Amino acid sequence: MLVRTVPYGTVDLPPEFFVDIPEGLPGFEQNKKFCLLEHSPAGPLKWLQSVEDPDLAFIVADPRDFFPGYRLDLARADLEILALDSPRQASVLVMVHIPKDPAEMTCNLLAPLVVNPRTRRGAQVEVRTAGYSSDQSLLQGVIPAAVKREAAPARCRTA
Amino acid sequence: MLVLTRKTNESIVIGDQIVVTVVEVRGDQVKIGISAPSQVPIHRREVWEEIKKGNVRSTAKPADMDRAAKALGQGAPKKPGPEGNRP
Numbered sequence: 001m002l003v004r005t006v007p008y009g010t011v012d013l014p015p016e017f018f019v020d021i022p023e024g025l026p027g028f029e030q031n032k033k034f035c036l037l038e039h040s041p042a043g044p045l046k047w048l049q050s051v052e053d054p055d056l057a058f059i060v061a062d063p064r065d066f067f068p069g070y071r072l073d074l075a076r077a078d079l080e081i082l083a084l085d086s087p088r089q090a091s092v093l094v095m096v097h098i099p100k101d102p103a104e105m106t107c108n109l110l111a112p113l114v115v116n117p118r119t120r121r122g123a124q125v126e127v128r129t130a131g132y133s134s135d136q137s138l139l140q141g142v143i144p145a146a147v148k149r150e151a152a153p154a155r156c157r158t159a
Numbered sequence: 160m161l162v163l164t165r166k167t168n169e170s171i172v173i174g175d176q177i178v179v180t181v182v183e184v185r186g187d188q189v190k191i192g193i194s195a196p197s198q199v200p201i202h203r204r205e206v207w208e209e210i211k212k213g214n215v216r217s218t219a220k221p222a223d224m225d226r227a228a229k230a231l232g233q234g235a236p237k238k239p240g241p242e243g244n245r246p
Binding site (some may be wrong): 006007022023025026027028039043044045047056057058059060077080081095096097098102103105108110111124126134135139 | 197198200202206207209210211212213214215216217218219220221223224226227228229230231
């Protein structure tokens, strides 16, 4: 499928590059289909490119490349939405913010993009682990030990 | 804004699939139960705003990536085109 991208112009991508995010991302709900592009094969930073909007791309990273102890503790409802039995089955990416001085770059550990690799569907969800920041310094890799905090908004199915 | 008065254990129905129930009132804290279809996103407002702000700040152009990659020693972008990354 041909996709117009921020970093590489128009590229032809096979299906395994795509991720569906049916709920969209907060602030960008109209974008439901994305593709993941490497910047450089060895590096931790990747592009999350909107398929619908060629001018919209985010920089993302696997948080465990920076914080090996990162714990993905998800509400059962979020696991159900993603058709996951366990967070261990998920791929996880966090949004990375690059300010003018890249030494001050931060990432959002509080609300990662969680993807089921089998269905290639994802959602940006709030983790239930206490102390994770939406504005975590990426290069000062100390995060609080994983402690469960009060649950993210609980929800029960109506059907 | 519609304002309704409810007591503990009373509910509000929104549409035909969402029910909001006052579970407990203690001082200035209200515990609220929400029944909604799983595809309806539910967030505490301030958290949702924080996530939204973070997303807006994380939109990026190639110059941002180059700057960050350099800081991480990730090297120059490989041209042409991307390498695959299976989610």
